[in-house]
Structure formats: C-alpha cells, structure tokens
Amino acid sequence: MTITFRQQLALALIAATATIVAAGVPAIMGLGNKSSLELPSVTATSTRCDKVTVAKVCVDNLTVQFNNDEPQQVKNSDRIPLKAGDILRLSNLTYCIPSKAPVNRVEVKVYLFPNGVESYKNGLFTSSNFPINAACHNIGNFQQTWTLEPGQHQVSIPIIKYVGGNKIVDSSFYFNLDVGR
Known part of the structure; x- marks a missing residue:
C-alpha cells in the first residue's frame, strides 16, 4: 500500500x-x-445553574460554618454528619439570575426542617436587597444561627422570584444534616 x-x-x-x-x-x-x-465569575452565563435551565433563578453555591470551624462549601443534596449542640451559620450564598429569566424581585430564605417535617417557623433571613440584574450575586449577612438537635434534618433554600404580580418558586437548593446525640 x-x-x-x-x-x-x-x-x-x-x-x-x-x-x-x-x-x-x-x-x-x-x-x-x-x-x-x-x-x-460574575455572569450568569457561566454557572452550573444554566445547565439546569436558562430561565430559572437558582443557588449556585453555598458556604456554611459549623461551630467555629473553617467555612466549607456545601453542594446541592449533600449529607453532613454532625452532633447535637453543633451550631450552623450560613456564611455566603451565591444565587444566579440568567439573562432569560424575567424578574421584578428576588427573595432568598433558608429553612431548617427538623426530622422531615416541613415547618416554615425555623427560618434564617437576611436584610439584603437582592439585585435583580442578570448575573450571579453574593449575600452573606445572615445574622441568626441554628443550634442543632438530634435527628435527621433538611436545610432548604427556595429561590422565589416575582414576575409582575406573580410569586414563583424557581428552584430549591437543599442539604441534609444527620445529627447524632
């Protein structure tokens, strides 16, 4: 050949x-x-959120602190083993608004659901004004903390956007806490 x-x-x-x-x-x-x-990155076009959908607001990443340990990044649906009496603090939350997501206002609230019961009494809130331009934004002024009790808990972070007069839950970021005695 x-x-x-x-x-x-x-x-x-x-x-x-x-x-x-x-x-x-x-x-x-x-x-x-x-x-x-x-x-x-400061643009919404290069986030993990865009891989889910290009028109929904979402949590891109979350940094938490347990007790006085170093802050650590938590991924969506993580499971974290802890013990009773540990203290959980949110250090930083990054949410992203893709360019194709119509938004008038954004709310980010964090709830602890003890032992699988969805109770909206145990929430952490921040006084931030949430920017609504298409990009990723950091918030980090959550003042309260949670002292954890034994059991299996879930921390849920719904992203709520307002389009006109409609309130829409775009997505929910969550992680699980296995709290032993």
Missing part, C-alpha cells in the same frame, strides 16, 4: 491542526493562565 503525496499532506495537516488546537484552546479559554482561574 503506497501513500500518495495528497494523503501525506492531508495527514500532516490533520496532525498540525490537532497540535495547534490542543495547545491553543487552553490558552484561548484562559486555562493556561492561573490568575484567570482565581477570579470568580
């Missing part, structure tokens, strides 16, 4: 293109530059 000049040229071009793409894409996307990775 002989390879013609055209086939050799085509193979050389394919190999050269693959090499250029492999070396150039990370640099073009900023992956080759370490400082660009350290900067948080």
Whole structure:
C-alpha cells in the first residue's frame, strides 16, 4: 500500500491542526493562565445553574460554618454528619439570575426542617436587597444561627422570584444534616 503525496499532506495537516488546537484552546479559554482561574465569575452565563435551565433563578453555591470551624462549601443534596449542640451559620450564598429569566424581585430564605417535617417557623433571613440584574450575586449577612438537635434534618433554600404580580418558586437548593446525640 503506497501513500500518495495528497494523503501525506492531508495527514500532516490533520496532525498540525490537532497540535495547534490542543495547545491553543487552553490558552484561548484562559486555562493556561492561573490568575484567570482565581477570579470568580460574575455572569450568569457561566454557572452550573444554566445547565439546569436558562430561565430559572437558582443557588449556585453555598458556604456554611459549623461551630467555629473553617467555612466549607456545601453542594446541592449533600449529607453532613454532625452532633447535637453543633451550631450552623450560613456564611455566603451565591444565587444566579440568567439573562432569560424575567424578574421584578428576588427573595432568598433558608429553612431548617427538623426530622422531615416541613415547618416554615425555623427560618434564617437576611436584610439584603437582592439585585435583580442578570448575573450571579453574593449575600452573606445572615445574622441568626441554628443550634442543632438530634435527628435527621433538611436545610432548604427556595429561590422565589416575582414576575409582575406573580410569586414563583424557581428552584430549591437543599442539604441534609444527620445529627447524632
């Protein structure tokens, strides 16, 4: 089997293109530059929320603190083992509004449901004015804390948006607490 000049040229071009793409894409996307990775995104178009839907407001990430330990990031539907008497504080919550989500107003409330009972008495609220422009926004002035009792609890964070006069629950971020004695 002989390879013609055209086939050799085509193979050389394919190999050269693959090499250029492999070396150039990370640099073009900023992956080759370490400082660009350290900067948080401020646009709603590059969040995990957009992968769910492009028209819903959602919680992108949540940082909590247990007792006086270092703050830790919690993912949606995480399960965290704790013990009775531990104190839970919300440090920072990032919510994102995609550009296609019509919004007049946004509310973010955090509820602790003890032992699987959905009771809206045990809530944490913040005095923030929530920005409504299309981007990701941080809030971090939750003043209250929860002292945890034994049992299995769920922390639920519904995102409520207002479109005109309608109140719509767009999504709910939650995590579970397994509190032993």
